[in-house]
Amino acid sequence: MPTCTTEPMLPVKTMQDLVSSLNEAMGNSGLGEDLRTVRQVKQLMHSYVSQSDDWVQHAIYHEGSRYTRNLVDDGNGKYNLLILVWGEGQSSPIHDHAGSHCMMKLLAGELDEQLYAWPRDGALELRRTAPLRTNSVAYMHDKIGLHRIGNPSLTTRAVSLHLYSPPYNMCKTFDESTGAAVQSTCTAQKLTSLMASSQNYACSPGFTADPTMALPQGPAITST
Numbered sequence: 001m002p003t004c005t006t007e008p009m010l011p012v013k014t015m016q017d018l019v020s021s022l023n024e025a026m027g028n029s030g031l032g033e034d035l036r037t038v039r040q041v042k043q044l045m046h047s048y049v050s051q052s053d054d055w056v057q058h059a060i061y062h063e064g065s066r067y068t069r070n071l072v073d074d075g076n077g078k079y080n081l082l083i084l085v086w087g088e089g090q091s092s093p094i095h096d097h098a099g100s101h102c103m104m105k106l107l108a109g110e111l112d113e114q115l116y117a118w119p120r121d122g123a124l125e126l127r128r129t130a131p132l133r134t135n136s137v138a139y140m141h142d143k144i145g146l147h148r149i150g151n152p153s154l155t156t157r158a159v160s161l162h163l164y165s166p167p168y169n170m171c172k173t174f175d176e177s178t179g180a181a182v183q184s185t186c187t188a189q190k191l192t193s194l195m196a197s198s199q200n201y202a203c204s205p206g207f208t209a210d211p212t213m214a215l216p217q218g219p220a221i222t223s224t
């Protein structure tokens, strides 16, 4: 059972500490409607201080690829903890989060978040652009809207830590000018499976839109 305390149950000094604490906090339930657990998990994410020695083995990236999504822990099926590596100037499409809770923590470099309202009549409305701050935790949910994350630097890569609960492999991506949505895959590559298969560290692509699965425009939604 998830606990209702608001203090970290273990000191979170390393990425492994964080994984252990996240598993303890979310137990068999993951994140749902219980906002106390959501706050507790956000606090755990916040309490971890980025140290590159902790995460460099997960920060797989191939020159010339799109940004990469690398699985750190699958949370026994209740969440996914990912490390994303962003090449210079790379950004995600505008996307939703399939109804899941999303938390993001900048570990290195720079990232900007562009927040959009759900489409109503055509083009998406950009509500704000804000930089993510190193070691702070940003929260996102479909109830807030849609967003795009991007690395504004043309000289430095960025690395970020993302938690999604419940985990998902499909979401919607949106065309900024028309608001049209397509179903897209957003899977992550698992480091251990790559090592076991003796392959080179292949890049795990970012969102891959399936052009055969055009969707109607998303529902109007009130921002929170």
Ligand SMILES: [Fe+2]
Residues within 6 Å of the ligand: 095, 096, 097, 102, 140, 147
């Ligand atoms: Fe996102």
